[in-house]
Amino acid sequence: MREITLSQAVNEAIAEEMRRDPTTFLIGEDVAEAGTPFKVLAGLADEFGTERVIDTPIAEPGFMGIAVGAALTGSRPIVDLMFGDFIYLIMDQLCNQAAKAYYMSGGKLNVPLVLRTNLGATRRSAAQHSQSLHALVAHIPGLKVAMPSSAYEAKGLMKTAIRDNNPVVIFEDKLMYNDKAPVPEEEYLIPFGEAHVKREGTDITLIATSSMVQVCEAAAEMLAAEGISAEVIDPRTIVPLDEATLIASAKKTSRVIVVDEGHQSYGITGEIAGRINEKAFYHLDAPVLRMGAMDVPVPFSPALEDITVPTPEGVAENARKLMSGEMIHAA
Amino acid sequence: MADTKTNTEDYMRMYRQMVRIRVFEDNANQLYLSAKMPGLTHMYSGEEAVAVGICEALTDDDRITSTHRGHGHCVAKGADYKQMFCELLGKEEGYCRGKGGSMHIADQSHGNLGANAIVGGSMGIATGSALSSKLQGSDDVTVCFFGDGATAQGLLYEVMNMAALWHLPVIYACENNGYSEYTKTEEIAAGSITARAEAFGIEAFTVDGQDVLAVNDLTQKLVARARKGEGPFFVELLTYRYHGHHVGDINRAYYREKEEETIWKESRDPIVNFGKWLSEEGIASAEDLKTMEDEIRAEAKQAVDYALAAKYPDESEVDMHVFAPTDPATLRPGA
Numbered sequence: 001m002r003e004i005t006l007s008q009a010v011n012e013a014i015a016e017e018m019r020r021d022p023t024t025f026l027i028g029e030d031v032a033e034a035g036t037p038f039k040v041l042a043g044l045a046d047e048f049g050t051e052r053v054i055d056t057p058i059a060e061p062g063f064m065g066i067a068v069g070a071a072l073t074g075s076r077p078i079v080d081l082m083f084g085d086f087i088y089l090i091m092d093q094l095c096n097q098a099a100k101a102y103y104m105s106g107g108k109l110n111v112p113l114v115l116r117t118n119l120g121a122t123r124r125s126a127a128q129h130s131q132s133l134h135a136l137v138a139h140i141p142g143l144k145v146a147m148p149s150s151a152y153e154a155k156g157l158m159k160t161a162i163r164d165n166n167p168v169v170i171f172e173d174k175l176m177y178n179d180k181a182p183v184p185e186e187e188y189l190i191p192f193g194e195a196h197v198k199r200e201g202t203d204i205t206l207i208a209t210s211s212m213v214q215v216c217e218a219a220a221e222m223l224a225a226e227g228i229s230a231e232v233i234d235p236r237t238i239v240p241l242d243e244a245t246l247i248a249s250a251k252k253t254s255r256v257i258v259v260d261e262g263h264q265s266y267g268i269t270g271e272i273a274g275r276i277n278e279k280a281f282y283h284l285d286a287p288v289l290r291m292g293a294m295d296v297p298v299p300f301s302p303a304l305e306d307i308t309v310p311t312p313e314g315v316a317e318n319a320r321k322l323m324s325g326e327m328i329h330a331a
Numbered sequence: 332m333a334d335t336k337t338n339t340e341d342y343m344r345m346y347r348q349m350v351r352i353r354v355f356e357d358n359a360n361q362l363y364l365s366a367k368m369p370g371l372t373h374m375y376s377g378e379e380a381v382a383v384g385i386c387e388a389l390t391d392d393d394r395i396t397s398t399h400r401g402h403g404h405c406v407a408k409g410a411d412y413k414q415m416f417c418e419l420l421g422k423e424e425g426y427c428r429g430k431g432g433s434m435h436i437a438d439q440s441h442g443n444l445g446a447n448a449i450v451g452g453s454m455g456i457a458t459g460s461a462l463s464s465k466l467q468g469s470d471d472v473t474v475c476f477f478g479d480g481a482t483a484q485g486l487l488y489e490v491m492n493m494a495a496l497w498h499l500p501v502i503y504a505c506e507n508n509g510y511s512e513y514t515k516t517e518e519i520a521a522g523s524i525t526a527r528a529e530a531f532g533i534e535a536f537t538v539d540g541q542d543v544l545a546v547n548d549l550t551q552k553l554v555a556r557a558r559k560g561e562g563p564f565f566v567e568l569l570t571y572r573y574h575g576h577h578v579g580d581i582n583r584a585y586y587r588e589k590e591e592e593t594i595w596k597e598s599r600d601p602i603v604n605f606g607k608w609l610s611e612e613g614i615a616s617a618e619d620l621k622t623m624e625d626e627i628r629a630e631a632k633q634a635v636d637y638a639l640a641a642k643y644p645d646e647s648e649v650d651m652h653v654f655a656p657t658d659p660a661t662l663r664p665g666a
Contacts (some may be wrong), residue, residue: 025466051466057496065455066462067472072444073394073463096449097456103652105437105445105602106428110655141653165655165660187664 001182007040009151009183010116010172012079013158014041016187020046021076024162025052028080029061036080038118038177064090064115068098069248071113071167075286078162081117084171085131090115098167099142114161118174119147119261120211121309128296130305132261134171134209135268138238144192145166149213151181153236156190164192173211174260193240201231204255204319207246208220208234212259218312223319230319238268243275250276254285255322259310264292286322291315339614343545343623345387346609349379349602350624352403354631355412356574359402359419359433363578367639372433377573379504380601382407384546386603387473393462394442394473396453400506400572401446404476408440412631416638423644430644430652442471451477451484454503456492461501461562470558472500474550475632480511481655482527483519491563495531496579500557502550503528503565508572514585528565530558540570541601544608571595 004012018024026044028036032055035042045053056063060081061266067077081087087094098111138145144166148154156171161168198213201222208216213234220230231249235241250256256276258269269290276288294308321327356376362368375382378400386395386407397404403416410426418425419433426436437445444460447453458473463472481487482505494501511519525535538549546568553564574597575583609615615623660666 023467055491057492058359059489059492061486062455062458062493063492065486066459066493067455069396069444069453069456069459069461070463070466071459072456073460075459075463075466077459093453093455097447097452102655104427104431104435105439105652106426106430107652107655108427109437109440109445114656145652160662163657163666165657189662189664191662278426 001184003180004151005178005180005184006148006154007038007171007177008152009155010040010158010166011042011044013147013155014049014162015044015047015160017159018044018052021162024076024078025054026078026080027054027056027067029056029058029082031055031080037082038174040177041080043269045149057202060086060089061093064093065097067113068093068111071098071111072101072109076112076162078114078116081115083129084117084119085115085128087136094137094143094167095140099140102152103142103164106296107298110165111167112165113167114158116158116173117169118170120173120175121261121293121298122305123175124300124302124305126300128141130298131210131246132171132293134169134238135262137265138268142167143239146170146192146238147210149210149234149236150176151179153190153234155183156188157236159189160192163169171210174317175211192237193242195233195235195242195245197231197245198234199230199232201253203253204227204257204322205231205249205253206257206259206319207240207314208232208259209242209261209268211261215310216259216315217310219319222316226320228319228323243279246272247279250280251283253272254283256284257289257291257315257318257322259291259315261293261309263295264290265295267292286325286327289318289322289327291318339533341358341387342609342614343577345547346602346605346620347623347627348383349605350627351444352379352382352406353602354624354627355402355406355415358416358631358635360574360578362419362635368419370432371577371579372419373400373577374572374574375400377595378403378506378508378540378570380543380605381540381568381570382559383506385504385545385550387397387547388550389442389472389474391441392471393553393554394444394471394474396444396457396460396475398447398476398478398481399446399448399450400452400478401434401436403629405436405438405443408438408443410436410438410443412634413637416634417641420638420641422638422641424641428644428648439559451481451486453477454481454490454512458494458499458501461494461499462497464500465497471500471563472557473505474502476504476506478511479505479507479509479516479520479524482524483511488527491528491531491533491565494563495533498560498562500560500562502553502557502563505565505567506570507567508570510572510576510587512576513580513583515586524567525565531603533565535565535567537567537569537630540568541599541604543601543605571599612634
């Protein structure tokens, strides 16, 4: 199978969907001729024109609000938010307007909108261009949240997002834009709420999102060399969450680490760990472990930044501790 | 003044719509005072000529966005009393099945994209609705209602900038009722309100918001121009809010003199003054108008009684409408 980059995969997905549905359009800062700073959207303005690939002023709440209004009136906007960190700027339009319109109107108005943005530290971009803020939006009823872990997922999830009748937020890992993965030539979509078992295992389950999937796959390799069989599961969407697959794996292996690049406190790792505790408690041989980013603003210095996020070594070390029973009585 | 002979029907409809708003609000206030309505509500009384003058220049395909003080816009855009009262009381037959309440009534069948409880929250939505018109090649116009208080929100300036750059068919209708919640507008708005829009090259107008014909005349012209791609426009409508910020804001002498309220009610009332004009012009007698009002009051009473007796939504509806369904067939390759 051919291999393409995550960036190309996103570009292909959007191009295919814009060809399929004339009501779709792209809107955001420097999306047209510039094709975004990461060049993810390069060439789309050539094909679809600047009528449908719309450059905006630097006004995130404004263009987000405009997208919500367009979505309420028969259009299907794909909003480009240059950095995930800017999500704070659009919170009212995203969480008070887009997320609630269908519910508040008793099912009369809906907002078919995709917000594509990014996450991920270790790019030496400091505290305002490195955050992984998906937990903020996953907390809000009415928003779906997709977290592609490779080019394959990026394409399939984007296509589903564009066809979904709700606001969907997609967080791409900005460090993975140039990473290649096998992506079929023929059309495919990845349904929301279906986790993917990336690697089967029997001793311990590593549940990982987005950037952390490859971290956990590397950790699983290390563990395999030591005779520990780790299962790696990528939920792919955190809203909706494929709880059944996660619970089944937890019951099978009896040990779970949840790894995510958002801050550890009050985050995705705690949510998933909580659900496993509630639904697989008697099957567990060890506490479910959370591994998120440190609860500090992302520092600039490489010497500091690199220790704020989970690494394969760190995941493997915790897995060994869970396997040896060391953590059971840690409290 | 427009031609009185050919426009009789329009005038009578405008009068009727203004009375419908006033009567709706009188009933909503009573529901609050008699503790029959859950929560609070914000009265539109006094501002009727604004909503009616504007909405009478629109078709059902033209859209509006509304505010927390939104009953007037809703009625003026064609909404039905029964469904509105049911919504105010949280009943299943309400416009939003009781999930929205007073501050979130949406009536898409008449182009009302909904009231908004965030001050200034719908400015983006209205502008996006206008972008849809442009992208879809339709000549529908969107009117964004907001108050003077909302001019303090930054979102307005972001979206006016884009609307002006892209020549969108949107009319920003600033209902300046003199008060930003519990504060005089002059204390929250520096400089001129219309100059804010003019800075973006948007043509801006100020109109007497108590004069329904003046409002309607201006809006008709602007809507016609917006349909031809000459938008956006900005209109400041000078008006007055008879009640407090909300129905519970009774003792308001600390920010507003009773005398001021009396002057507006006694000399500037949009319904009374328009009614007088209709009589002077021989279009309708005072008696005709009284009969019309009585009919409307009877209809309102019936709607209120209906809503009071109507069912609440079943508890099973609580987690309904969080997400809109997506037809699985559309998610297949090749679909």
